[in-house]
Amino acid sequence: MLEQILIQTINGIVVGMILALVASGLTLIFGIMDVVNFAHGEFLMLGAYAGVIALAGTGSFWLALVIASLVVAALGAAIHVTTLRPLLGRDPLNTILATFGVSLVLQNYALWQFGPVPRKIEEPITGYFGLFYLEYPWYRLMIAVLSAAIIAALWLFLKYSTYGVWIRATTQDRVMAQAMGIPVPRVLTIVFAIGSGMAAASGVLFGPLVGVNHAMGLDWVLKAFIVVVVGGMGNLGGSIAAAIFISLMESYASLWVSPAQAIIVSFVVLILTLLIRPTGLFVPTPK
Amino acid sequence: MSAADHSEPLVRVEDIHTYYGKSHILHGVSLEVRRGEIVGLLGRNGVGKSTTLKAIMGLVHPTRGAVLLEGKSVGHLPAHRLARLGIGYVPEDRRIFRLLTVAENLRTGLDGRGVSEARKKELLDMVFDYFPVLAERRSQAGGTLSGGEQQMLAIARAMMLEPKIILLDEPTEGLMPRMVSQIRHIIHVLRREGVAVLLVEQNVPLTLETSERVYFMEKGAVRHHAPASELHADHEVVHKYLGV
Numbered sequence: 306m307l308e309q310i311l312i313q314t315i316n317g318i319v320v321g322m323i324l325a326l327v328a329s330g331l332t333l334i335f336g337i338m339d340v341v342n343f344a345h346g347e348f349l350m351l352g353a354y355a356g357v358i359a360l361a362g363t364g365s366f367w368l369a370l371v372i373a374s375l376v377v378a379a380l381g382a383a384i385h386v387t388t389l390r391p392l393l394g395r396d397p398l399n400t401i402l403a404t405f406g407v408s409l410v411l412q413n414y415a416l417w418q419f420g421p422v423p424r425k426i427e428e429p430i431t432g433y434f435g436l437f438y439l440e441y442p443w444y445r446l447m448i449a450v451l452s453a454a455i456i457a458a459l460w461l462f463l464k465y466s467t468y469g470v471w472i473r474a475t476t477q478d479r480v481m482a483q484a485m486g487i488p489v490p491r492v493l494t495i496v497f498a499i500g501s502g503m504a505a506a507s508g509v510l511f512g513p514l515v516g517v518n519h520a521m522g523l524d525w526v527l528k529a530f531i532v533v534v535v536g537g538m539g540n541l542g543g544s545i546a547a548a549i550f551i552s553l554m555e556s557y558a559s560l561w562v563s564p565a566q567a568i569i570v571s572f573v574v575l576i577l578t579l580l581i582r583p584t585g586l587f588v589p590t591p592k
Numbered sequence: 593m594s595a596a597d598h599s600e601p602l603v604r605v606e607d608i609h610t611y612y613g614k615s616h617i618l619h620g621v622s623l624e625v626r627r628g629e630i631v632g633l634l635g636r637n638g639v640g641k642s643t644t645l646k647a648i649m650g651l652v653h654p655t656r657g658a659v660l661l662e663g664k665s666v667g668h669l670p671a672h673r674l675a676r677l678g679i680g681y682v683p684e685d686r687r688i689f690r691l692l693t694v695a696e697n698l699r700t701g702l703d704g705r706g707v708s709e710a711r712k713k714e715l716l717d718m719v720f721d722y723f724p725v726l727a728e729r730r731s732q733a734g735g736t737l738s739g740g741e742q743q744m745l746a747i748a749r750a751m752m753l754e755p756k757i758i759l760l761d762e763p764t765e766g767l768m769p770r771m772v773s774q775i776r777h778i779i780h781v782l783r784r785e786g787v788a789v790l791l792v793e794q795n796v797p798l799t800l801e802t803s804e805r806v807y808f809m810e811k812g813a814v815r816h817h818a819p820a821s822e823l824h825a826d827h828e829v830v831h832k833y834l835g836v
Contacts, residue, residue, distance in 0.1 A: 467703040474689045474700050481687040484649055485700040486675030486753060 308437040313556040315436070319445045321552030322452040325545040326507040327525050328532040329456055330500035336539020337476045337496045339397060340389060343404040345504050345529065346522025347411035352377045352505020353517040354415060357424045366429035370509045374502040381501025385494045393490070408522075415519035426512035448510050455506055456545060459499070463541075472496055476539075531571050535578045537585020546587045550574075600663040602627045602757055602788050603679075608647055608657030608667070617643050619812040620657065625757060630779060630789045632799035632820065635809035635833060641792040642684055644809070645759040648790070649681045650674040662756075676705060680750030680758040680787075684765065686742045688749065690735030694726055697734050697745055701752030719748040722781050740771035747778055757788040764795050776802060796834060800824055808833040 327349060334342045355373035363369060384407055392399045430447060433440040463469040475482045475492050483489050508521070515521060528551075536547030551571045558567040578586055601624040610618040618640045625631045633641050646652040648659055650671040659667040661677055675681070689697050698719070702712050720727035723744045729737060734745060743763055750758050760779075764772045772795065779802045782789050793799040799806060800820045808816040810833055823829060 467699075470692070470696050470699055470703065473692060473696075477689045477691055478687050480651060480671075481681075481683065481689070482700070483671035484651065484675055484681040484683070485749065486672050486705065487700060488672050488704075490670075 309560055310557070312436060312439060312441075313560060314553065315441070315446075317553035317556030318549060319449040320556070321549035322449040322456075323507055323511055324525070324528060324532055324552055325548035326452040326455055326503060326510075328529040328536070328544040328548050329459065329541055330503035330507075331526070331529050332533045332536065332539055332541055332544040333459075333503075334497060334500040335533065336541070337472055338389075338493050340400045340404065340497075341397070342497075342500070343401065343526075344384070344408040344411060345500070346524075346526030347408045347415075348377050348381060348501040348504035348522070349508040349525055350415060350517070350519060350522040351380065351411060352502075352508030353426065353512040353521060354419055354424070354508075355505065356426055356509035356512055357517055360426060366427070369426075370506060373509045374506045377505030378498040378502030382494050382498040384501075385497035389497065390490060390494070393493075412519055412522070419519065421518070423516035423518040425516060426509065428513035444513065448514075451510060452507070455503065459503070460541070468492065468495060528571060531575045535574055535585060536587050540585060540587060543585050543587030547585075550586075601625060602629075602662060603648060603790070604658075604660040604663075605644070605648065606658045606660065608644075608654035608659065610643055610647055610652050610654050612643075617812055618647065618654070621647075621809070621812070621814055622657075623807050623814055623817070625788050625790050627756070628783070628786045628788050629805070630783055630791060630803045632803035632806035633790060633792045633809060634796065634799060634806055634830075636835065639809045640812040641809055642761055645681070645683075645761050645790065645792060648674075648759060649679055651681075675701075675753055675755075678753070678756035680753050680755030682743075682746045682750050682758060682760050682763065684761040684792075686739075686746040688734040688737075688742050688745050690733065692734055693731050694734060694737070694745060695730040697749050698726075698752050701749055705753075707754075715752055715754065719751055722778075723748055740767055740774060743767065743771070743775065744778070747782075751782075751785075751787070755787060757790060758782060760789055760791045760793075762792055762794060764793065764798060772798065796830055 331342060331345045334340050352373045355376045356369045359369035359372040360366060388403050388407060389400060392403060428444040430444045432443045434443060463472060471482070471487045471492050474485070474487060475489055479489055532548045532551060533544055535551065536543030551574055554570045554574060555567045558570045604624040605622055607620045607622050608618055609616065609620055621640065621644050633644065635641050643652055647654050650666070650669050650673070654667055658665050661679065666674060666677065689700065698716065702715065725741055726745060726748055729741070734742065737745060747758070747763070763775045767775065776798060779789060779791070791799060791803060800823055803820045806818060806820050806823055807814050808829070816829060816833060818829065
């Protein structure tokens, strides 16, 4: 039993880290731009497809990871400039509908372009290590480490770079940020590009485990939204904590019930959060 | 302080009209500020003083009339362009970035303008020299500062832009008397640095004492305009527009 719990802990952390990567892009976009991005899962999916193509072209998983992230970040920037920037200052419902529309377009584009048969991304490391009675794939551990590294890089970027300071200033007071000479429209585009690129990176990283298809974004984005709400909308640290917390809960639950039923746990956590602490489990209650 | 060598005023506002939704806020405001000049803008609450500052800053775009900076029409430019052209803004509620440290608050005005590292250090040294308390608290979050310290930070932050003019909106509001004299000192500092100031205040003595000229606003328009020295002797005008 103890062994099983340890295995599920590792599983929970691995899935939690990748979920944190998906959710941090989502919460970044929400926290800074007040945009609920329903197309986030599609950026993940397009990232995975871009990874498939880049991998076929270059033969290197790592190169494919970088290329896919950059391509999708550029696509995110283009979508922001054409679709979301004109809606700046309008009712949030407008941006929700716009991102929902983008989501439908991208999903059906992928179906049309790549067909319904799932593609495979070969994992870059195929080895296993012994974990009690299990052979545990090294690649899974690597996903967790890489996700953590990407999130850490984001954190350092936000903390120290010029754009990082601009992004945080824009989050706190958009009008004053403009009055200080910060090019706010460009800052918002860059935030959207970063969020999209992070979604794409998670798509490539997770591709080898689940297969790449046009609807793969849906599962992740639903769970990422739960994480973002539980962690506190727009709170990066909260989202990471919530992603690991929820994934651990699900992992432990699947000791007793099937993994498909264990998903119920995330909804229970979501509902309890909304009932008891609607501002998020990991934020101090606002005064 | 004389503007005799420049025929064109630094900022000229010509007959601007603004709307907030359907309500007509400014009904043709005209005023000008010369280089290095301290100009007061007085009037009762709600007559459009803050809106006038916002229109100069590009935060409100006039539907009619023009805002000119050094003779060029800038009324259509976004605020971030105007900030880089030399307009600093210190709003009524200070609006410092509460979760950013004091140093980061100052950095927002320094980065991305192509300022050399040496000049950045010079500018920081200058404000830390004028406001030593900001140097002490440079790693503290802006939101943890007292009201007076936040006001200093808001002004210091605007100074990072090396502005030609600072728009100061009610800098003494809600401050203790000791802090009011600090604000007086800051305005003198700006004068010494050659920065023009357009000062919106409720504190009439402070405005008359620091300004060279004063505009009076009523119902969204400028109704009167006089050198501050004349107003010292003429309490009637002040009484008429401010009721004090």
